[in-house]
Amino acid sequence: xxxxxxxxxxxxxxxxxxxxxxxxxxxxxxxxxxxxxxxxxxxxxxxxxxxxxxxxxxxxxxxxxxxxxxxxxxxxxxxxxxxxxxxxxxxxxxxxxxxxxxxxxxxxxxxxxxxxxxxxxxxxxxxxxxxxxxxxxxxxxxxxxxxxxxxxxxxxxxxxxxxxxxxxxxxxxxxxxxxxxxxxxxxxxxxxxxxxxxxxxxxxxxxxxxxxxxxxxxxxxxxxxxxxxxxxxxxxxxxxxxxxx
Amino acid sequence: xxxxxxxxxxxxxxxxxxxxxxxxxxxxxxxxxxxxxxxxxxxxxxxxxxxxxxxxxxxxxxxxxxxxxxxxxxxxxxxxxxxxxxxxxxxxxxxxxxxxxxxxxxxxxxxxxxxxxxxxxxxxxxxxxxxxxxxxxxxxxxxxxxxxxxxxxxxxxxxxxxxxxxxxxxxxxxxxxxxxxxxxxxxxxxxxxxxxxxxxxxxxxxxxxxxxxxxxxxxxxxxxxxxxxxxxxxxxxxxxxxxxxxxxxxxxxxxxxxxxxxxxxxxxxxxxxxxxxxxxxxxxxxxxxxxxxxxxxxxxxxx
Ligand SMILES: Nc1ncnc2c1ncn2[C@@H]1O[C@H](COP(=O)(O)OP(=O)(O)O)[C@@H](O)[C@H]1O
Ligand SMILES: [Mg+2]
Numbered sequence: 030x031x032x033x034x035x036x037x038x039x040x041x042x043x044x045x046x047x048x049x050x051x052x053x054x055x056x057x058x059x060x061x062x063x064x065x066x067x068x069x070x071x072x073x074x075x076x077x078x079x080x081x082x083x084x085x086x087x088x089x090x091x092x093x094x095x096x097x098x099x100x101x102x103x104x105x106x107x108x109x110x111x112x113x114x115x116x117x118x119x120x121x122x123x124x125x126x127x128x129x130x131x132x133x134x135x136x137x138x139x140x141x142x143x144x145x146x147x148x149x150x151x152x153x154x155x156x157x158x159x160x161x162x163x164x165x166x167x168x169x170x171x172x173x174x175x176x177x178x179x180x181x182x183x184x185x186x187x188x189x190x191x192x193x194x195x196x197x198x199x200x201x202x203x204x205x206x207x208x209x210x211x212x213x214x215x216x217x218x219x220x221x222x223x224x225x226x227x228x229x230x231x232x233x234x235x236x237x238x239x240x241x242x243x244x245x246x247x248x249x250x251x252x253x254x255x256x257x258x259x260x261x262x263x264x265x266x267x268x269x270x271x272x273x274x
Numbered sequence: 275x276x277x278x279x280x281x282x283x284x285x286x287x288x289x290x291x292x293x294x295x296x297x298x299x300x301x302x303x304x305x306x307x308x309x310x311x312x313x314x315x316x317x318x319x320x321x322x323x324x325x326x327x328x329x330x331x332x333x334x335x336x337x338x339x340x341x342x343x344x345x346x347x348x349x350x351x352x353x354x355x356x357x358x359x360x361x362x363x364x365x366x367x368x369x370x371x372x373x374x375x376x377x378x379x380x381x382x383x384x385x386x387x388x389x390x391x392x393x394x395x396x397x398x399x400x401x402x403x404x405x406x407x408x409x410x411x412x413x414x415x416x417x418x419x420x421x422x423x424x425x426x427x428x429x430x431x432x433x434x435x436x437x438x439x440x441x442x443x444x445x446x447x448x449x450x451x452x453x454x455x456x457x458x459x460x461x462x463x464x465x466x467x468x469x470x471x472x473x474x475x476x477x478x479x480x481x482x483x484x485x486x487x488x489x490x491x492x493x494x495x496x497x498x499x500x501x502x503x504x505x506x507x508x509x510x511x512x513x514x515x516x517x518x519x520x521x522x523x524x525x526x527x528x529x530x531x532x533x534x535x536x537x538x539x540x541x542x543x544x545x546x547x548x549x550x551x552x553x554x555x556x557x558x559x560x561x562x563x564x565x566x567x568x569x570x571x572x573x574x575x576x577x
Contacts, residue, residue, distance in 0.1 A: 100469055100470050103467070103468030117459050119459070120452075128453075132468035
């Protein structure tokens with residue numbers, strides 16, 4: 030479904046991604062892991078089109094989308110939920126959700142998707158006429174994921190949905206990501222919560238310094254000694270050694 | 275002059291009417307500010323071109339005044355969009371606000387202002403032209419015995435209310451308005467909602483310039499039309515925008531009304547020959563006590 034070939038991208042002259050190759054098949058849940066500042070968000074931005082590629086190409090559903098603007102990619106079904114849990118604070122919860130469906134005209138299906146968002150995240154239904162600026166952190170995260178669902182994505186990219194949330198909320202959100210996947214949406218989730226992500230996902234990529242340093246089945250990765258040591262509770266010294274050398 | 279309530283009432287009515295026009299120009303400046311992250315220093319010239327377009331449409335083409343108003347708004351919107359696409363877009367793409375490109379944008383705006391005044395000078399000359407519009411279809415209002423409100427003021431009040439209601443409806447109750455608000459708040463997120471951000475930016479700019487033009491066509495019959503009329507209007511509209519809270523749309527209108535009342539009262543009770551100073555006096559007073567303006571949220575920090 031998504032194919033990334035030798036993707037290089039960054040900011041201005043600063044090259045962050047230095048030749049990324051990835052392949053995500055339709056209907057799968059894939060996770061992208063890595064330490065802080067390794068280029069995970071940059072990778073999502075390059076796929077959604079917020080930053081241009083310096084080199085390489087991206088194709089989606091067999092079509093080259095490298096030159097497309099972000100809104101054109103959304104129309105093709107590539108939807109990104111950014112890391113900065115950013116809803117529009119001066120708009121109500123429901124206005125935010127309807128904004129997610131901006132590109133769509135199929136009223137009936139939009140209504141059905143709205144009901145589904147409310148079913149997945151009942152708290153959003155309770156707060157539907159409330160300004161989103163008054164929501165808690167967890168509620169905003171649900172809102173931005175729900176807004177992503179409203180776009181009718183083929184592939185939903187989520188950037189650290191668990192960041193800065195209480196464990197109970199994280200569980201709820203991960204459960205719902207799984208439910209979204211079950212509706213046939215391909216998921217690419219960036220995480221720092223490595224254990225949760227590898228339990229959720231089928232396949233994982235580990236990025237460091239702008240290149241993929243390891244990839245494989247999530248079940249294999251979770252028991253991989255290198256992963257174990259660097260992310261899953263090796264000592265702090267070991268973790269920092271692996272992350273920084 | 276002797277104080278009586280009837281004339282105080284009259285000064286306030288005239289102040290509000292003129293003030294709403296300042297507010298409409300300020301509305302455009304605020305729209306551009308929130309949508310594009312830039313302060314548009316050539317906006318007074320959009321007002322001036324709007325006034326001339328309206329004048330040409332009425333005098334030379336013979337359109338009735340209301341059609342000329344719409345025509346001038348459309349023409350000025352197109353002119354503004356062309357200017358934005360051709361000159362400003364390169365700078366705003368590199369970042370607005372407090373960036374180096376943002377600074378460049380301020381200078382570019384000033385330059386555009388001077389250039390546009392000169393273009394207008396070549397076309398229409400330096401003479402002030404009276405805007406003779408047939409406003410007979412508007413009733414003259416009489417208040418409290420002896421206060422007469424001329425047609426042009428009545429019309430201005432009506433059109434202003436229509437424009438504000440239309441803008442409010444557009445921004446609050448249409449899908450495209452929702453998109454405009456989304457772009458104004460955060461362009462990246464708007465892009466990710468599938469909104470065609472560059473197109474919306476054009477639209478915002480066109481809308482703002484159209485509003486400036488409406489102000490020009492409304493003021494035209496009260497005063498006259500002249501190529502340098504934009505400077506003072508820009509200053510007053512800025513005062514209105516800052517008094518109301520920069521970037522706030524209701525604030526722009528409220529600020530405009532306050533500036534209008536303040537300067538009319540100042541002219542009436544202090545000194546008429548310093549009429550244009552009062553707006554800035556009000557500006558300084560408001561900034562001293564509430565730097566963010568009346569409806570302003572705390573300063574919008576831009577990176
Ligand atoms: N807008 C930006 N401009 C310049 N550099 C940036 C920008 N955003 C991120 N970076 C840099 O790119 C690198 C990767 O950032 P990012 O992709 O956000 O990392 P991650 O999401 O993995 O934590 C970091 O070194 C960061 O400082
Ligand atoms: Mg990140």
